[in-house]
Amino acid sequence: MAEITKSHGVNGNDEIAQAQVDIWRFVFGFTETAAVKCAIELGIPDILENQADPMTLSQLSSALSCSSTALFRIMRFLMNRGIFKEKITKEGSMGYVQTPLSRLLRKDGDNSLTAMLLWQNSSILIDPWHYLSARVLDDKASAFVCAHGKSLWEIAAEDPEQRRLIDDAMACDTRTTVGALVDGCPEVFDGLSSVVNVGGGNGTALRVLIERCPWIRGINFDLNEVVSVAPESEGIEHVGGDMFKSVPKANAAFLKWILHDWSDGECIQILKKCREAISEYGTAGKVIIVEAVIEVNGGDKLKDVGLMLDMLMLAQTNKGKERTAEEWAFILREAGFTRHTIKSFQSALSVIEAYPY
The missing domain is CATH 1.10.10.10 (Winged helix-like DNA-binding domain superfamily/Winged helix DNA-binding domain)
Incomplete structure (x- = not known):
């Protein structure tokens, strides 16, 4: 036994000792x-x-x-x-x-993520994690459907309380993320006259944006059942519809945490509709995407959240995933965008600006 221990060397012993510590984090995480x-x-x-x-x-x-x-x-x-x-x-x-x-855990704090934490740790979202191996063994299987017999969006359409939990969770993250985006990359919104928020939920993103950029006219675009209960806000028009069919015309289309729910083909379809929506603005039109960008060779600790989000997509959606810069470039190119930029700001997400010309 002494010979075996010696062969590990100091570094080997350190790794074994650290493994003994780390394993309990997984057992009781x-x-x-x-x-x-x-x-x-x-x-x-x-x-x-x-x-x-x-x-x-x-x-x-x-x-x-x-x-x-x-x-x-x-x-x-x-x-x-x-x-x-x-x-x-x-x-x-x-x-x-x-x-x-x-x-960050205050219920009414400006940067609170309480609603997101409570929603992500509700039984309806915890149960699919127990079917993650089923998803790996059969990529056509959905961990969420295995757990509940239907998709998250089907449940949300049937249950107003679940829809409220989703909207509250998205809104609490959006307040923080959009504020950080405007502070960190104000040039993204310079010169824009109108912005359509595709999949904008209850309109939180546009309320934060217009408060800081009052020259922008906002169009909050989501399903009819979502926008019908969205609160009225000055400078914001609520429009119901299907983003796979058409998107209201605007100077810029804004999508936060929308595309990661869908397959590449579906993302391309959505982005084509966004490109049509901004087409009359010519070179001044653009699509603004706020999503995780997975860094293949690592990144800072905040960006590592992207890998956790990817596991979330695996457990909670049928086709969703987080994407690398190369994967974003592919779907943007296929959707007809000729160029794009990716910028970091103080968030686990990045901002992608895509231009059709």
């Missing part, structure tokens, strides 16, 4: 999400946000009307993950305070 979900449901980030001073365990348990014993264990775990932290109170006790991470 779900505990992080479950504990964060618990904190959101209890409203802990919101309670701490509204306190000027650190809250002791006793104060927090009183505010929640709960047992301090179980709460202590939850908070200890979440602090170990960097979600909350401790700070000394004026009285010299230890109290809990917010971190930049926990502020």
Whole structure:
């Protein structure tokens, strides 16, 4: 045994030791999400946000009307993950305070991803993960359909509550992403007179965009049942229809997290309709796509989210996937676009600007 251990060398022993640590992350990886979900449901980030001073365990348990014993264990775990932290109170006790991470878990925070986290961890979206191997063994099989007997979009069309959860989840991410896009790449929207948001849901993207770029006229385009319940907003016209058949005319077509749900052929079909919609604007017309761009040779940690999103597509959609720069170039070329650019901004997503001329 001594000979075998020696043959591994120092690096080999380090790898084995790290493997022993890492394997438990896979065995119990779900505990992080479950504990964060618990904190959101209890409203802990919101309670701490509204306190000027650190809250002791006793104060927090009183505010929640709960047992301090179980709460202590939850908070200890979440602090170990960097979600909350401790700070000394004026009285010299230890109290809990917010971190930049926990502020993203406030229910009504500007950059909150709470709705997305709760939706992604609802039973309807968790169940398909148990059928991921079935999808791998039969690429025509859908993990989501295996779990529920129908697609996510079929369920959303039948169940208004599921449609609301989807819209809320998309809206919370959109507020953050579109704001970051306008701040990081303002030139994307320079000189545009009108923008049609294809698959715009309840209109959140256009509300954020027009608030920062008030010269733009917005057209929120989605299925009739979606736009019929979208809130009215100044500068935005809601239009119902089918993006596979036609898209309202505008200076630019904007698509965020739409194309990753579809196969290459379907993406090409959608993009051709977008190209028709901007055609009368000539060289001033363009399509703006906000999606993940998988970096084959790695990338920063934020861009690594793209690989997780690709697993999400595998589990939750029939044909969806995240794409590399080369794969985006292929579908854009096939859809009739002569050139395009890809830009990064402070997001897990990138912005692709595609031009027909």
